[in-house]
Amino acid sequence: MMSAHRVGLGEGMLQSFDISEYKLKYHDGYFDQASQVEVVLPLGKAFINPEQNHLVVGFPGADGIEFCLRAGVPGVWAFYPYEEDYIKVAGGLALLVSGWQSGSVTV
Numbered sequence: 224m225m226s227a228h229r230v231g232l233g234e235g236m237l238q239s240f241d242i243s244e245y246k247l248k249y250h251d252g253y254f255d256q257a258s259q260v261e262v263v264l265p266l267g268k269a270f271i272n273p274e275q276n277h278l279v280v281g282f283p284g285a286d287g288i289e290f291c292l293r294a295g296v297p298g299v300w301a302f303y304p305y306e307e308d309y310i311k312v313a314g315g316l317a318l319l320v321s322g323w324q325s326g327s328v329t330v
Contacts, residue, residue, distance in 0.1 A: 239294035240278045245269075249316045252281070255323060260284035262323050263316055277302060280316070283323075283330045290319065301330050 245266055252265035261268075263281040270279050272289065280299070281290035289302045290312070299313040312328050313319035322328030 237278070240292045241297070242266075242278070242292070244316050245280065245292075249320075253316075253320050258284055262290065262320060272302070275302060275307075281319075285330055288330050303330075 245263075249263045250266045252261055252268070253263040254260070255262050260283060261281055262283070264279070271277070272279050272291070275291075277289075277291040277293045277300070279289045279291050282288065283290065283301065287304045289304070291300050291302050291309075293300055293309070297314070298311045299316060299319045300309045301312045302309055312330070313322055319328060
């Protein structure tokens with residue numbers, strides 16, 4: 224379940240996460256018109272889930288699932304809050320977006 228308490232992104236909070244692609248290509252996020260969800264949040268809206276300590280970068284729009292980056296673990300992950308489980312969905316944000324558009328990324 225999405226935490227009621229979000230941790231903002233202060234200076235230094237992002238050091239544990241590889242956000243180079245985020246800053247270069249997805250700073251403004253990616254909103255999918257067809258499904259009406261922010262698959263990738265604008266960087267200024269990204270937040271750290273304090274209970275799981277991952278960087279929430281977007282949502283698929285179902286069951287409180289979060290697309291996230293994990294410290295020290297490459298790729299984009301779907302976090303399933305009810306199961307408290309992670310499944311890798313893409314190697315990076317560009318692959319998440321292209322997979323979402325093609326239908327190969329599902330939750």
